[in-house]
Amino acid sequence: MMTTLSELLDVVYRFYPRGVRKTMRMYVPPNEPVYDDTEEHRHLVKAANRGRAEYPTRKAMIRRLRNRFRLQDESLHLLAGGGGDPAYSARIYRPKDLEPVPSLSSRASLSFHVSLLGPYYGIRDGGEPDEIPAAVAEEIEATYPGYRPIPPELGNEVVPDVDMDGVSMGQATIDMCLFSVVWTWVDPA
Secondary structure, three states: OOOOHHHHHHHHHHHOOOOOOOOOHHHOOOOOOOHHHOHHHHHHHHHHHHHHHOHHHHHHHHHHHHOOOEEEEOOHHHHHOOOOOOEEEEEEEOHHHHOOOOOHHHOOOEEEEEEOOOOEEEEEEOOOOOOHHHHHHHHHHHHOOOOEEOOHHHHOOEOOOOOEOOEOOOOOEHHHHHHOHHHHHOOOO
């Protein structure tokens, strides 16, 4: 099945209000829309709640991948119940990533994300070619039948009228909206 830009934008706009800045109520004039009160934000929170309920499936997949690779689950805060994360996220460290560095968290060379907003996943690889991306994709597709990757040329499209945590209006990409700003933590090769 072919993924289209129109399809992805429809998903983004179902969960992110157009033209509404993510600002606290105390900074917004009376009678102006507040991000957290929008129907779209309520859909995002509902998707995150569903992600919490379905976390055992995710946990089993992470356990299988952790048996093969050095993995850091970036979705544990999802279980705390705050906000509306759009995806499960994790990072994999290759052996070269583990050489002594000031910050281990900045050295992961692969991250992967399974969206809670639609049947999509993403793998962001900044390492040398190896079997890891294919193994991760295979595991995701086995755990989440029907999920498919977002082509990079579509995922990199800017959504000009969406504001989200950590990303200003006009700078969020489709990948960031569907996978969170954690998507940017690994630089692609």
